[in-house]
Amino acid sequence: MRTLIYGFQTALKSIWHEKWINLLTVLSVSIGLLILSSFVTVTLNVDSALKRWAKGFGMVVYLDGDLTAKAENDLKNLFRQDPDIIEVKYISKEQAVRELRRTLGENASILDELDENPLPSSFELRLKRDLLKPAVVKKKAEQIRQLKGVAEVQYGEKWLSSLNTLSTILKTSAVFLGCAILVAIVFITYNTIKIFFYRRKDEIETLKLLGATRTFIRLPFLMEGLFIGIAGGLISAAALFGIHSVISLKGVEILPSIRTLLVAPPVQAYIAIIIAGAAMSLAGSFIAVGRIRY
Amino acid sequence: MIQFSGVSKYYDGDPVLNDISFTIEKGELAYITGPSGAGKTTLLKLIYCAERPDSGQIVVAGWDVGKLKQGTIPFLRRNVGIVFQDFRLLFNKTVFDNIALALRIHDMQPREIKETVNNVLKDIRLKHKEHVFPQHLSGGEQQRIVIARAMVSRPTVLLADEPTGNLDMDTSRNIMGLFREINARGTTVLIATHNNALFHGTGRRVLYLHNRHIEKEAVG
Ligand SMILES: Nc1ncnc2c1ncn2[C@@H]1O[C@H](COP(=O)(O)OP(=O)(O)OP(=O)(O)O)[C@@H](O)[C@H]1O
Ligand SMILES: [Mg+2]
DSSP states (O other): HHHHHHHHHHHHHHHHHHHHHHHHHHHHHHHHHHHHHHHHHHHHHHHHHHHHHHEEEEEEEEETTTTOOHHHHHHHHHHOOOOEEEEEEEHHHHHHHHHHHHHGGGGGGGGGSSSSOOOEEEEEEEEOOOOOOHHHHHHHHHHHHHTTEEEEEEEEHHHHHHHHHHHHHHHHHHHHHHHHHHHHHHHHHHHHHHHHHHHHHHHHHHHTTOOOOOOHHHHHHHHHHHHHHHHHHHHHHHHHHHHHHHHHHHHHHOOHHHHHHHHOHHHHHHHHHHHHHHHHHHHHHHHHHHHOOO | OOOEEEEEETTTTTTEEEEEEEEEEOOOOEEOOTTTTTTHHHHHHHHSSSSOOOOEEEEETTTGGGGOOGGGGHHHTTTEEEOOTTOOOTTTTHHHHHHHHHHHTOOOHHHHHHHHHHHHHHHHGGGGGSSSSSSGOHHHHHHHHHHHHHTTTOOOOOESSTTTTTHHHHHHHHHHHHHHHHTTTTOEEEESSSSSHHTTTTTEEEEEETTEEEEEEEEE
């Protein structure tokens, strides 16, 4: 316990004594953490935007033209009971034509040339969100296509799979970048603590001869590394909060719809930044102090 | 308290100490002497495990020093106070902190440390220099600080390497008086010196180190 206090005091003294190099290290650590956390936040935002779009994702089931009202109703009930489908919307031939007219606008008159409604009636289905994997959707579509009375099933196959790829790429690169930056933080602190350790080599030698344990010798350096990490974490958490606040304030002015899209980093994220900084810096100083031999 | 049995030590293949055997009893104050380069410092280093013997056995205060594990070495050294030939004072710490460090290593309470260090500073008559940094002290004053640091934790064994190196006779006598006091309190003291005047007429045991072994043993 007293060793802990002594280590704490020694670390504080060293931090003050070497304030510039310590400040530089803290800033490097916080910049690393800020890059990491900003990237994670962006990924989080993009991913959530993608998910939001995907939420409205559905498939259109075109029916055979000669289907009876009862058969159509049976299909409707079948879809309603399917746990994978969260919304079923029936669009009759007539509705389909009306919609087409609206879309064509002035050119709608060409529809008058036709003596028979060429459009089939259809169902618009919305699928459960966790089902939105390309392979799963494809299987579902195949199943529905096999049903009696179904002529055709359409869904944004290409779109869905590229959406998924994008999300995967983002997440993977976030993981890689994250690892790279964490390693960088370990290295930055390692460097600084190693310098301090070498500067005090004589003193450490004397401490050893006076009977100091490894813990007694190491503790001040480990604590200093820990302080650097925590300080770096605090600074980058504050910066992230600041940047996010500015973007959401200014962004809403420019592009009001951004409000619904922006995902704020959760409190856990801020805590994670600080813990990551502390843990990586501690690891760095641990390696820097190395094995102490008498 | 200190026992060497057939100890040899080589540096880069050259023998420095060859088949050394002697015993220092508990509570004794003894001298080890010999010309410069005879291996006095090396012999002391073997005692506090800064060097390992190449053969033979060394027992200090019950520890088999040659076979000590890395993690145990600090605990041996806490029983051994050392007055280094090259002082090894920390120049970024005050006189008080230099001495207090030995007690911090022993995990003593801050209040107790203050009291103990103040007492020892009075013993060596340097209380008025407690806030001074060592580089602003004279050689003799630095020497006394080193002795204070070695004895403040009340070690079982005190090793002093050339403790009067380049001091005048008066200061030397003064310092030798300190060692007698420490010894009188029960600490076993071993002093390495090439200065015959230090042990002449003391009636203490003197080991003569010459040609890599203990040439003779006599009473000073
Ligand atoms: N680390 C070392 N590596 C190689 N040789 C060494 C080492 N330390 C000491 N020596 C050699 O061992 C011999 C004994 O050295 P030591 O320091 O023990 O002598 P000493 O009796 O203490 O001398 P002095 O009275 O000058 O202090 C010397 O010849 C020295 O050069
Ligand atoms: Mg010597």
